[in-house]
Amino acid sequence: MIPGTFDYHAPNSVDEAIKLLSSLGDEAKLLAGGHSLLPMMKMRFANPQHLIDLNRIDKLRGISEQGGSIHIGAMTTENELIASKLLQEKCPLLPEAARLISDPQVRNCGTIGGDIAHGDPGNDHPAVMLASEAVFVLQGPGGERMVAADGFFHGLYYTELAADEILTEIRIPIPPKGSGYAYSKLKRKTGDFATAATAVQLQLDGKTCKKITIALTNAAPTALRAKEAEALLTGKSLDEALIEQAAQKAMAICDPAEDMRGDRDYKIHMAGEMTRRAIRLALSRAGGN
């Protein structure tokens, strides 16, 4: 369990990092929290010739409110998300999900940006980002571009992020006061990836569901947005029957891979169950029942 040899670079600015990335090309990898990349390197699945450590770029850390949205530096750690009063108040879905990621030590290193950019469907933030309708700021040699979370995740370990780009910031529109939210995650034990998990963000107008976003973790090669389920619930007053239909619609788009957590059948059913639970919880938090 020893990584191969590589050169180490610790830039102090994003520009510097991008320069390195462009000049070193394919053989360079970005090091964020390292808890996905370093184990892969120790197993010699990943053998980058160069590591570009983003941990010394202070600009990439921090959580702030700007206009109607929350801006989160890509190198902000999971524990910083959990501790953030701003998020707890304005965007509680994130800390709720972050609390369910790995364990305390890993959450001290693991970053929201790394979790997203890695493109692993087992990571929790991608679904949370889809449900939050987040926008990602990608910076490359040609400058910045904004990409919506919905459309960022293309395939297994394959995202919209170009080889010479860095995910620098995550922007999340602040949900209106009184919105409901929930991240329901089933795992084998503390610290494990999700067997299935669902993120829900929901607004009520009186009794009717004004808006709902539903996204699934580890149910397919990428995180999934359950749009048909959303459409089914939008504009209706939610009850168990409707929630059940929505869960069925969510299950219909699942394409999970079998592993020690369970076979496809189990994972699809669990995606359905986590969807039920997340909708119910979000509904009650929004003051519905």
Next chain:
Amino acid sequence: MATTAESMEREQKLEGIGCSRKRKEDPRFIQGKGNYVDDVNLAGTLFASVVRSPHAHARIKSINKAKALALPGVHAVLTADDLKPLKLHWMPTLAGDVQAVLADEKVCFQYQEVAVVIADNRYIAADGVDLVEVEYEPLPALVDPHKAMDADAPIIREDLVGKDEAGQGKRLHNNHIFRWEVGDKAGTDKVFAGAEVTVKQAMLNPRVHPCPLETCGCVASFDKVRGDLTVYITSQAPHVVRTVVSILSGLPESKIRVISPDIGGGFGNKVGVYPGYVTAIVASIVLGRPVKWIESRIENLSTTAFARDYHMVGELAADKNGRIKALRVNVLADHGAFNSHAQPTKWPAGLFSVCTGSYDIPVAYVKVDGVYTNKAPGGVAYRCSFRVTEAVHLIERMIDILAQKLDIDKAEIRFRNFIKPEQFPYHTALDWEYDSGNYPAALKKVMEAVDYAGLRKEQEEKRKKGELMGIGICTFTEIVGAGPSKACDILGVGMFDSCEIRVHPTGSAIARMGTQSTGQAHETTYAQIIATELGLPSEVIQVEEGDTSTAPYGLGTYGSRSTPVGGAATANAARKIRDKARKIAAHLLEVSPDDLDWEIDRFKVKGVPGQEKTMKEIAWAAYNNVPAGMEMGLEAVEYYDPPNFTYPFGAYICVLDIDRHTGESKVRRFYALDDCGTRINPMIIEGQIHGGLTEAYAVAMGQLIAFDANGNLLSNSLMDYFVPTAVETPKWETDFTVTPSPHHPLGAKGVAESPHVGGIPCFTNAVNDAFSHLGVTQIEMPHTSFNVWKTIHELGLDKQV
């Protein structure tokens, strides 16, 4: 006469038997000053890393070392061809078979050792491993033991073709290792033929791994000038290792020093002798430098010492009232590619025949067939006495299944079949002599503690609402303390154990043992025994183990044998010293030894107050003023060959609730009553029980060494191999009764493994009990959410309402 208060105070000062004194080991561990094998740092140490097979079954066409040898810092690359001239490419196993040290022409399991790279450090060694080029020709892999004896099954052990014997009796097929039968077959069949009721159930104790937090490893250091070999090793049995190394290397045992330093948990994983050890030793002898080999966790889970993999079919014959009349068991044992299970040599299925359990069963018959498959070798006792977990699992499941069939309460059926207290010593149908026990009292106590009747009522209510609640009972009998040398040996060495005590002139003492602690606090427990036996404070009694150059020969620690065997040796050695001390005291007090009474820490002249000599005073005299003709000094050695095993027992109840939508089980309550006879340190005993129950929980609820159809491992890292954290682990309630062993000098029986052996069936009985009203008789372990959900889903219990 001493006042009670005064003598009680003196007794407390000793901190001897029965005292929950703090552990003598702890100060070094809490300050990071433990000394584990990987902490050993000898000047000029090289590091060994192993090249392993990606295939479960393949022929090796070629091995090319050139690139690896060309890497700066690589000193050597060893393959089977390099070991052949030394006749070390194969090694004998504890089970009479042989095991490849480095793969000889073919590999028989995934991750099998193919070559070893010796380099300046672990980084270069790892790079070297990647550069060794091995060309394989894959062969079909045999993964399912049920197919091992098929006519067209691939032959795994070509080295055994034509041999009708592999060290443990006649072979019936190229992939067959042994058949072991015990009991009265004809008699048993007859009872079954005429029985009012019979039940039959297939069940599996799946392949698991002990997974101690410290992996296996060693540092071998050969001194070319002196011709001495020193080996620091993660071994639960250093003396046996020295004997094996001597046999393998041809070096006299007197030139070999094996040292087990602090060990980071064993649980059976550190009993065997592994190829990594052998290659490190060879490399050190060849290169004349210290060589360190330390497993990675993945290597540990993949190659060294799995446990279980017992595919069992149990049958009970009984009358309408649930009185058991006969037991019949057929077992298919998957031993992997080499038969290197760690059992007493004469016992191919260990002590499995203790499977009549706590019940008075008139007649029984057991048959075990061992087979080869393309999986790692091993078959160790994972926190249990040899194959006792499997045995207890079988009988505790079967009696539940019988109760279910007859609709008798699962506690009631146990009371109807228990061996009664007055029947001890009890001779079982399969020839074991249980020393002592009181089973009904234990179960009653537990049932009252948890309000068993109330729980069953609650379960009734929940079932009406479609909720799943399980109540598991396990009333087990363990067999530990191997063992009487007439029955038990390892490679011909009887399974005695030893203790040597020296009392110093100023009244402190050192004791050296043949056992080896892997966390059980021997330094504390043995000191407490000596404290009580000699009247010296345990604080000033130093206990040492694990260095074959200083400790007397012993068979080591596994199968809960330390207290039953090593503890008995300690008591007897101390008593030899006390006998000599009595003579010295008599000499000093100018009376006859018979005129003296022993009281706590001194000899007193009968009826003459004030006329007394403390052990401290006697110790001083032993070095300057002894009776004429007596040799000076105050020491003794004992090699204790136990007359019988000891039979600890317990009664456990587990209550759990199952989520019918996810299959998750939540343990609400686990109440464990253990009877290990005389209790030496209650604090340490409770700690052992917490640990054993937690490992039982892990095995029952999640642990599995899984393979795909081609023999690829699917759970060989801590990502997929279940080790519970503090969050999943249930909160344990413990209790005890005391039924001393009549044949042990202290009445102690051994305890560390009972909670594991009894815990696993208790959990699985609870999960099965949750479904028993639906006609389900057997849900296999591990009871992961996924596995439990499959049953729920088949029964349609997860329907949305």
Next chain:
Amino acid sequence: MAKKHISFTLNGAAVETLVEPRELLIHVLREELRQTGSHIGCETSHCGACTVDLNGKSVKSCTVLAVQADGGEVLTVEGLAQNGQLHPLQEGFMQEHGLQCGFCTPGMLMRSYRFLQENPKPTDDEVRMGMSGNLCRCTGYMNIVKAVQYAAKKIQTPGGK
């Protein structure tokens, strides 16, 4: 690969050494700086036996590069006792029988050391959550929870429980 010169504070003392970029912090601590208290249990950041305190946070040093500690502050179990006085946690683990084989103990101590600063008055369940990145195969955790609570109380009321 060219070795890099790194320096950091280890248990209050300045240390410096030459490392390959790929060298893991745990190996540098154990093998170059001979602080063998921290252990390696799984190498995949699951077991926590290698837990040390880096810049005021608990990290698993098997998944941190030594070069990442450059200029930082590292505390290991060897630095826990202060001028001959055991830390209340060390006392707690001994008093409550919170260890057996001792292999996970340094990691447990270092994690709980930081945990009690994050949460000085935890409930038992909070202790279990806070320690969920550290595996123990021997104790079943009950006495570890007691040990952490022992220390929590002792830290609250210095000079004894």
Next chain:
Amino acid sequence: MEVKLEKKFSIAAPAANAWRLLQDIKAVAECMPGAQITEQLDDTHYKGQVKMRLGPASATFNGELEVKSLDPNEKKMEMFGKGTDTTGASAATMNLTARVLDSGNGQCELVGVSDVSVSGKMANFGGRMMNQVSEQILKQFGDNFTSRVMAMGEGAAAEQAAAAVAQQPKELNALALIWHALLGFFKSLFGGGKA
């Protein structure tokens, strides 16, 4: 770890062209993303290399390729490849059967059946990705093959196809992107004749 897959690819080109390409083993092999023939050993045996990349993970397999059969009547080709990754920790075998079916009016269909088996470290830890990866391999094979056949023809479609061939990635990683492009291109061509 074994994965069996079957896929159909409709090709807007005559079956004869497709069959012609199918017999050119070097070309066929190179339709495998990241694959190349490095040496021909005899009429039916070749040495080759496959480079794979999946996110941060990458591996290079060196091995041998054997043409099991070439059946002109059936227009069917069967090949078997096996290789070991450069660290020796993983090994893989792949059976690939490709068959050309004439669908009339100058169009045809390629039917690919692949049977990939992986052993060693990759099977231990990459298992959950195997399905999707072999999906991608076969898919990419079909798409590359298709564009190569079409490039044999003339006109805009052929030129675009030729361009696609030129762009064919040297590794497995970028393939998803390329095939998205190809997909769009085919859709425009056949109104969504989903490959």
